[in-house]
Amino acid sequence: xxxxxxxxxIADMIPQNASVLDIGCGEGEMLELLxxxxxxxxxxxxxxxxxxxxxxxGLSVLQGDVDIDLAYYPDQAFDYxxxxxxxxxxxxxxxxxxxxxxxxxxxxxxxxxxxYWANRAQLLLHGRMPVTKKLSYEWYETPNIHFCTIxxxxxxxDNLGLxxxxxxxxxxxxxxxxxxxxxxxxxxxxxxGVFLISK
Numbered sequence: 001x002x003x004x005x006x007x008x009x010i011a012d013m014i015p016q017n018a019s020v021l022d023i024g025c026g027e028g029e030m031l032e033l034l035x036x037x038x039x040x041x042x043x044x045x046x047x048x049x050x051x052x053x054x055x056x057x058g059l060s061v062l063q064g065d066v067d068i069d070l071a072y073y074p075d076q077a078f079d080y081x082x083x084x085x086x087x088x089x090x091x092x093x094x095x096x097x098x099x100x101x102x103x104x105x106x107x108x109x110x111x112x113x114x115x116y117w118a119n120r121a122q123l124l125l126h127g128r129m130p131v132t133k134k135l136s137y138e139w140y141e142t143p144n145i146h147f148c149t150i151x152x153x154x155x156x157x158d159n160l161g162l163x164x165x166x167x168x169x170x171x172x173x174x175x176x177x178x179x180x181x182x183x184x185x186x187x188x189x190x191x192x193g194v195f196l197i198s199k
Contacts, residue, residue, distance in 0.1 A: 003029055003033065004029075004084070004085075005170050005174045005176075005192065006084055006085065006110035006170060006192050006194055007029060007030050007033060007084060008033075009110075009168060009170065009176060009194050010030070010082060010084060010108045010110065010194060011030065011033045011034060011037065013108060013166070013196055014034060014037065014039055014080055014108070016037050016038050016039065017038055017039065017040070018039050018040070018079040018080055019039075019040045019041075019077075019078045019079045019080070020034060020039055020040065020041040020042070020078055020079065020080045020081070020082060020104075021041075021042055021043075021044060021073070021077070021078045021080075021081045021082070021103065021104060022034075022041055022042070022043045022044070022081075022082045022084075023043075023044050023066050023070070023081060023082060023083050023086055023100070024044070024045060024046070024066060024083060024084070024085075024086035024089075025043030025044065025045045025050070025054065025059075025061060026045065026047075026050050027050050027053045027054065028043060028050075028053065028054040028057055028059045028061065030082060030084060031043050031054065031059045031060075031061070032057065032059070035059075041059075041060070042060045042061065042062070042078075043059060043060065043061035043062070044061070044062055044064050044066060044069065044070070045061055045062075045063060045064070046063070046064065046065050046066070047063075048063055051063045066086070066090055066096060067090055067091045067092065067096070070096065070099045070100065070103065071099065073103045074103075075102055075103070076102075076103070076104070076105060077103055077104070078103060078104040078105075079104060079105055079106065080104055080105070080106045080107070080108060081100045081101075081103055081104035081106075081107045081108070082107075082108045082109075083096075083100065083107065083108070083109045083110070084108075084109075084110045085110055085111065085112055085192075087109055087111055087146070088111060088112065088146045088147065088148060089146075090146070093146050093148075093156070094156060094159075094160060097109075097156070097157070097160060097162065097197070098160060098162075101162065101197065101198065101199050105198065106165070106196060106197065106198050107195075107196075107197045107198070108194070108195070108196055108197075109153075109194070109195045109197060110192055110193065110194045110195075111148060111150075111153055111192065111193045111195075112191070112192060113149055113150050113169065113187065113190050113191055113192060113193050114147045114148060114149050115149030115150060115151060115152075115187045115188065116187075116188070116189070116190060116191050117188045117189065118191075120188075149187055149193075150167075150169060150186055150187045150190055150193040151187050153193055153195065154167070157195070157197060161199075162197050162198070162199060163197065163198050163199065164195055164196070164197050165196040165197065165198055166178070166194075166195065166196040167179050167180070167186070167193070167194075167195055168190075168193070168194040168195070169186035169187070169189060169190025169192070169193055169194075170190055170191060170192040170193075170194060171189055171190060171191065172191050176194075177189060177190060
């Protein structure tokens with residue numbers, strides 16, 4: 001099983017025996033990783049084919065749309081909620097973040113960083129939306145409907161009154177940069193941002 005770098009970083013932050021909701025769990029890679037840590041993890045996934053794959057693996061996954069179905073989960077039902085590269089495909093990311101922290105005590109969020117230097121360079125030099133290994137879609141076919149940078153995400157959390165417990169940026173080589181403030185260096189060098197947030 002090949003994992004994305006944000007999966008390993010996020011899994012390392014979740015303690016054993018925690019309860020987790022993996023929102024937009026795909027084919028269950030993160031759920032499998034967490035099962036090895038004795039974490040009680042469940043998934044919510046919109047794509048019925050991915051749900052079928054998860055169920056065949058014996059994973060606990062429900063089909064649903066986070067923009068609609070998260071509202072049906074009870075308050076503080078989980079220790080952690082995970083959104084790995086999912087927030088940018090939701091209709092209302094601000095509402096989702098608030099609702100996620102109603103459902104769980106902590107949220108672990110990873111985002112593709114549209115402020116990464118190679119994305120900026122493609123736009124500057126070619127005048128076109130970037131297409132990279134991590135952002136492999138043309139602008140007209142991308143599932144991403146809300147483009148943001150690491151800096152944008154930090155500002156959104158501030159505006160919502162959410163506390164960012166940990167801020168990380170992941171470079172293309174997998175190296176993790178930890179930063180305290182909104183770092184211009186992290187925003188330029190990180191292909192992905194990873195955040196541990198709470199109310």
